[in-house]
Amino acid sequence: MTEKSGPSLPTTVEKREYLYGKGASKDALIKLGDRYQEAGRLEDAALFFHRAEDTGRLEKLSREAVASGDYFAYVHVARLMASPPKREDLQELAARAREAGLEVFARQAEEAAGEKDSGPEE
Numbered sequence: 001m002t003e004k005s006g007p008s009l010p011t012t013v014e015k016r017e018y019l020y021g022k023g024a025s026k027d028a029l030i031k032l033g034d035r036y037q038e039a040g041r042l043e044d045a046a047l048f049f050h051r052a053e054d055t056g057r058l059e060k061l062s063r064e065a066v067a068s069g070d071y072f073a074y075v076h077v078a079r080l081m082a083s084p085p086k087r088e089d090l091q092e093l094a095a096r097a098r099e100a101g102l103e104v105f106a107r108q109a110e111e112a113a114g115e116k117d118s119g120p121e122e
Contacts, residue, residue, distance in 0.1 A: 009035060015044070019051055026052045033057060037064075042073035050080040062089070069097030071105040075112075087113045 010018060010032065018024045018032060033048030034057075042061055049057040058081050065074035066089050074093055078085045090113035097105035 009039060009041075019047055024051070026054075030054055030057065037061065042070060043076045046073070046077045046080055055081065066093045067096060069093055069100045069102045069105050069109075071097065071102075071108045071112075074109075085112060091115070
């Protein structure tokens with residue numbers, strides 16, 4: 001989705017060290033996740049919240065993804081939480097995506113919810 005201006009984010013190397021290195025505190029991971037979320041980078045934020053084992057923030061990200069019509073972020077968070085996407089969330093996400101002009105996301109959410117065919121039959 002759209003990135004927002006805000007606090008500076010770690011470089012790719014720093015991000016990797018935080019996520020996959022040793023010694024990053026839970027508090028530091030949460031703060032970085034919050035910064036990514038503020039910048040509109042929900043999938044990156046989800047990685048930090050998952051590493052910090054903060055299910056509350058992951059659930060909040062899931063709701064934000066639904067509200068903004070961001071299908072990929074929603075599915076990413078669902079996978080990290082090891083829970084299948086909920087049909088009612090997908091239906092709402094599709095409606096929000098369509099309102100925002102994100103037709104591809106709307107169709108993907110509808111297909112995942114089992115509401116539409118994947119395309120015309122030949």
